[in-house]
Amino acid sequence: MSNMNTSDDALRCPITMELFRDPVLAPDGHTYERQAIEQWIQRHGTSPMTRRPLSIEQLYPNRTVKELVDSFGILLRQKNSRFILNVDVKKKNERPLVQTIRKTIYGAEWLSNNNNNQSEIILLKIDGTRARHEASFYIDLSHHPYIIRTFGLVYDRNNLDQKDAILLLQEYASEGSLYELLQKRNRVPDEKILIHIFLQIIEAMIWLAYNHVVHSNLACRNVLVFNFDENQPQKTVMKITDFSLSQYSQLYPMTSDTPRKTLDVIPIRYAAPEVLSSNATLNVYTEKSDIYSMGVLMWEAYSRGSLPWTNIENDNEVIRRVSHGDLLSQPSNCSQSI
Numbered sequence: 001m002s003n004m005n006t007s008d009d010a011l012r013c014p015i016t017m018e019l020f021r022d023p024v025l026a027p028d029g030h031t032y033e034r035q036a037i038e039q040w041i042q043r044h045g046t047s048p049m050t051r052r053p054l055s056i057e058q059l060y061p062n063r064t065v066k067e068l069v070d071s072f073g074i075l076l077r078q079k080n081s082r083f084i085l086n087v088d089v090k091k092k093n094e095r096p097l098v099q100t101i102r103k104t105i106y107g108a109e110w111l112s113n114n115n116n117n118q119s120e121i122i123l124l125k126i127d128g129t130r131a132r133h134e135a136s137f138y139i140d141l142s143h144h145p146y147i148i149r150t151f152g153l154v155y156d157r158n159n160l161d162q163k164d165a166i167l168l169l170q171e172y173a174s175e176g177s178l179y180e181l182l183q184k185r186n187r188v189p190d191e192k193i194l195i196h197i198f199l200q201i202i203e204a205m206i207w208l209a210y211n212h213v214v215h216s217n218l219a220c221r222n223v224l225v226f227n228f229d230e231n232q233p234q235k236t237v238m239k240i241t242d243f244s245l246s247q248y249s250q251l252y253p254m255t256s257d258t259p260r261k262t263l264d265v266i267p268i269r270y271a272a273p274e275v276l277s278s279n280a281t282l283n284v285y286t287e288k289s290d291i292y293s294m295g296v297l298m299w300e301a302y303s304r305g306s307l308p309w310t311n312i313e314n315d316n317e318v319i320r321r322v323s324h325g326d327l328l329s330q331p332s333n334c335s336q337s338i
Helices: 034-044 063-080 131-141 178-184 191-210 287-302 315-323
Strands: 023-025 031-033 082-084 089-091 103-110 121-127 150-155 165-171 223-227 237-240
Touching: 023 034, 023 063, 031 034, 089 121, 121 131, 121 150, 131 150, 131 165, 178 223, 178 287, 191 237, 191 287
Parallel strands: 082 150
Antiparallel strands: 023 031, 089 103, 103 121, 121 165, 150 165, 223 237
């Protein structure tokens, strides 16, 4: 696959280095992503480029750049959404990095005709009758700075008849998951850093909800670390992954009694009470159940990656406690305002 000749540097925010979604022009002559520059101004009150005073009221939409970004995004998807195994990319090893019931992850690398692309990559194999539909959602939903980027589909010429499996090309988080980051540290990150991380996850979850998608598997293990800077929290970048696309999206049209077996194993210690009900169907997975899981994720982060309900060995006892309204206790390092 040939690379695009167009450079996208001018279409990226100088703060986040992500493609613009809502570009605004500032008096310093530079264009920024609205949310990124507003957060910067709130913290510093100056331009990140000139260091001169700058206020949010001075920002104006940059419609020209917005049109360019939209056009570039269409072109990028047309050119870069289809790849061929052992032509564009290859597996580093036939032994997978991770394997679950429906998903297998392989280390991968670009081949010579793609050597201008420096992104580290993995191959995600999805099994099941809805694999192809699920793949299209991964691609469409990845146009967000805090959701794992999916470059496109990968075709294996040796397995073209494998209709119930699909290969996706995704970016690789070399620093691992938020869970791994927490576990290898001697202490929990400062609360200011945790809040910065939580806000990024929340932004990504809002994007999923806007697209009528429920994650249903939110936990620190499914938040990937792309950059962690303890001294400059604004440079920390986290992205969510492994959303199940389960509930009221176009992927799973269903009736009210659709069985829950469509999903992988329920993450019991992160699940909302309604999800743990013995007669629950897929319809119990909603934006509200994701909000509950977000609260458990925050507890997990404050607890340096500890297993929720760690003092209870039996999952059935966890189900009983949660179903009766019991809540995780507030971590000692969590402020009352949170």
